[in-house]
Amino acid sequence: MIEMLPADGLVIVAKHECHTCVLVEPVMRSLDKAGALTVITQDDPAFPSGVSRVLDDQQLERSFHLKVEAVPTLIRYEGGREVGRTVGWDRAEWTRLAGAAAEGEGLPAWQPGCGSRSVEPGVQEALIARYGDPGLASREIPVGEWDDPIEACYERGWSDGLPVVPPTDERILRMLGGTDRKPAEVVGLVPPNLAPCTVEKVAINAVMAGCKPEYLPVVLGVLEAALDPLFVLHGLLCTTHFSGPLVIINGPAAKAVGMNAGVNALGQGNRANATIGRALQLIVRNVGGGLPGGMDRATLGNPGKYTFCFAEDESDPDWEPLAQRRGIAAGKSAVTLFHAEGVHGFIDQKSRTPEELTRSLAMGLFGVGHPKLCDSGNAVLVLSPEHYKIFKDGGWNRRRIEEELYQALKRPGRDLIHGAQNVPEGLPASMADKIVDKFQADGLLIVRAGGPAGLFSAIIGGWPGQRVREECQAVTHEIR
Amino acid sequence: MNYSSKLRDPTAETSPTRRARLAPPPSLDGKVVALMDIGKSRGAEFLDRLEGHFKSAGVATKRYRKPTNTKVAPAAVMQTIAAEAQLAVIALSD
Numbered sequence: 001m002i003e004m005l006p007a008d009g010l011v012i013v014a015k016h017e018c019h020t021c022v023l024v025e026p027v028m029r030s031l032d033k034a035g036a037l038t039v040i041t042q043d044d045p046a047f048p049s050g051v052s053r054v055l056d057d058q059q060l061e062r063s064f065h066l067k068v069e070a071v072p073t074l075i076r077y078e079g080g081r082e083v084g085r086t087v088g089w090d091r092a093e094w095t096r097l098a099g100a101a102a103e104g105e106g107l108p109a110w111q112p113g114c115g116s117r118s119v120e121p122g123v124q125e126a127l128i129a130r131y132g133d134p135g136l137a138s139r140e141i142p143v144g145e146w147d148d149p150i151e152a153c154y155e156r157g158w159s160d161g162l163p164v165v166p167p168t169d170e171r172i173l174r175m176l177g178g179t180d181r182k183p184a185e186v187v188g189l190v191p192p193n194l195a196p197c198t199v200e201k202v203a204i205n206a207v208m209a210g211c212k213p214e215y216l217p218v219v220l221g222v223l224e225a226a227l228d229p230l231f232v233l234h235g236l237l238c239t240t241h242f243s244g245p246l247v248i249i250n251g252p253a254a255k256a257v258g259m260n261a262g263v264n265a266l267g268q269g270n271r272a273n274a275t276i277g278r279a280l281q282l283i284v285r286n287v288g289g290g291l292p293g294g295m296d297r298a299t300l301g302n303p304g305k306y307t308f309c310f311a312e313d314e315s316d317p318d319w320e321p322l323a324q325r326r327g328i329a330a331g332k333s334a335v336t337l338f339h340a341e342g343v344h345g346f347i348d349q350k351s352r353t354p355e356e357l358t359r360s361l362a363m364g365l366f367g368v369g370h371p372k373l374c375d376s377g378n379a380v381l382v383l384s385p386e387h388y389k390i391f392k393d394g395g396w397n398r399r400r401i402e403e404e405l406y407q408a409l410k411r412p413g414r415d416l417i418h419g420a421q422n423v424p425e426g427l428p429a430s431m432a433d434k435i436v437d438k439f440q441a442d443g444l445l446i447v448r449a450g451g452p453a454g455l456f457s458a459i460i461g462g463w464p465g466q467r468v469r470e471e472c473q474a475v476t477h478e479i480r
Numbered sequence: 481m482n483y484s485s486k487l488r489d490p491t492a493e494t495s496p497t498r499r500a501r502l503a504p505p506p507s508l509d510g511k512v513v514a515l516m517d518i519g520k521s522r523g524a525e526f527l528d529r530l531e532g533h534f535k536s537a538g539v540a541t542k543r544y545r546k547p548t549n550t551k552v553a554p555a556a557v558m559q560t561i562a563a564e565a566q567l568a569v570i571a572l573s574d
Contacts, residue, residue: 138488195492204490286490
């Protein structure tokens with residue numbers, strides 16, 4: 001495009017909506033009379049009036065190639081090369097570059113310009129995608145002229161069943177703007193295919209999931225946690241059990257991206273909750289190759305395998321948040337991943353003391369997996385505000401609740417062995433004389449969330465794969 | 481085909497961008513072949529001949545027809561074919 005500009009002369013990039021550009025309109029007319037002037041106009045081909053050579057740049061291609069950041073920008077060319085440039089209105093600079101015709105009699109000596117339309121939010125990425133080199137390594141997939149890109153994504157098997165946002169270059173570039181990590185950086189190997197997953201691939205799948213760019217650091221943190229060998233993502237994917245990854249976010253990142261820890265925290269309606277969890281599942285599907293019916297052998301699965309992600313309610317300073325309980329420093333953001341089946345509602349509207357509620361919660365928690373099993377996975381207890389208030393009013397903090405529940409979840413083995421209570425399912429007969437824990441000592445993860453009304457909490461059962469603690473656990477990672 | 485837009489591949493790029501065609505079945509034993517008349521002239525004549533060949537080879541066939549050759553087949557017709565047959569022959573033109 002440079003050949004469309006004069007090899008020698010002046011170029012001014014302007015827009016009509018800029019007061020400074022309007023202010024210098026007489027100067028542009030004066031320069032036009034004095035010599036070779038080209039005005040590149042960003043928003044109104046009729047502006048400036050009275051100038052013989054005005055190039056319409058509503059598509060912003062020229063502004064993009066000239067790297068214009070503010071208007072008016074005055075550029076001087078000699079022999080086809082740029083030899084000088086100034087931004088805004090500055091009489092001294094304009095006359096230095098353009099001579100006496102740029103005096104602007106009656107104008108103030110100086111006035112700042114406005115931002116170029118080419119650098120407005122989101123525009124720069126679109127212009128790079130259209131006119132520049134996006135610098136993306138992932139291969140291009142052309143979409144036919146009459147094809148719907150959303151349907152094209154379905155046809156290629158990139159969707160979890162719901163529509164995905166088509167990953168265009170400009171969307172991917174905007175997403176990558178959410179992190180300062182390099183697109184080519186490998187985050188890890190994603191099972192089941194152990195495929196290298198770059199930051200760029202994470203960004204593409206985050207676009208498809210519907211994430212905003214500011215969610216990307218959280219998504220990257222979630223993926224890094226999911227790839228911790230102790231989380232056993234491969235096994236979680238392959239299992240015939242219901243479970244999939246549950247994502248719990250703590251710390252300032254949750255607030256920063258507007259996650260929901262309140263009303264309907266485990267349900268629909270919050271973009272960050274919905275799309276961060278979905279992004280992880282799409283990465284496993286698309287990068288790792290984990291497809292239902294392929295390596296995903298779930299007998300039934302659960303709806304949380306579309307997305308299962310929420311934030312903890314950290315509004316009570318007396319409450320020790322889950323991430324801090326699990327070793328993350330206060331004030332840091334963190335993700336906890338748990339192998340989760342669906343949400344099991346727990347109702348208790350009669351308990352009024354911590355002791356009563358503990359016994360009652362234990363009854364509900366015994367049902368995880370099977371009431372007679374004690375090696376069928378751990379659990380997350382999502383304590384609602386009204387249930388938490390009972391504990392708090394009784395002076396119990398997190399540690400006390402955990403300890404009391406741990407004690408309440410012990411039972412005599414004789415009630416749980418094969419055939420006991422006339423039910424074949426159960427523990428080996430050798431356990432009959434033992435006192436048996438329902439969960440491992442640190443196997444019950446308590447997290448606070450939910451709306452202000454309702455004496456309901458949620459029990460989220462775990463995965464039998466957790467029974468070998470050294471091999472498989474919930475994991476908590478700081479979000480960088 | 482003219483391409484008007486492009487997407488970036490979200491996968492590990494271990495398979496071709498163009499999907500491979502389904503391989504033909506090794507045998508027609510036990511299969512039902514859909515014979516689809518799209519409504520062009522003499523399409524039915526072509527399918528009659530094919531039907532005769534399939535019949536003499538012991539292969540079951542079922543006949544289907546689009547209401548008009550000017551529009552794509554209604555979803556109900558395509559769903560019926562998918563439910564009742566494993567292969568399809570379309571009498572594409574006259």
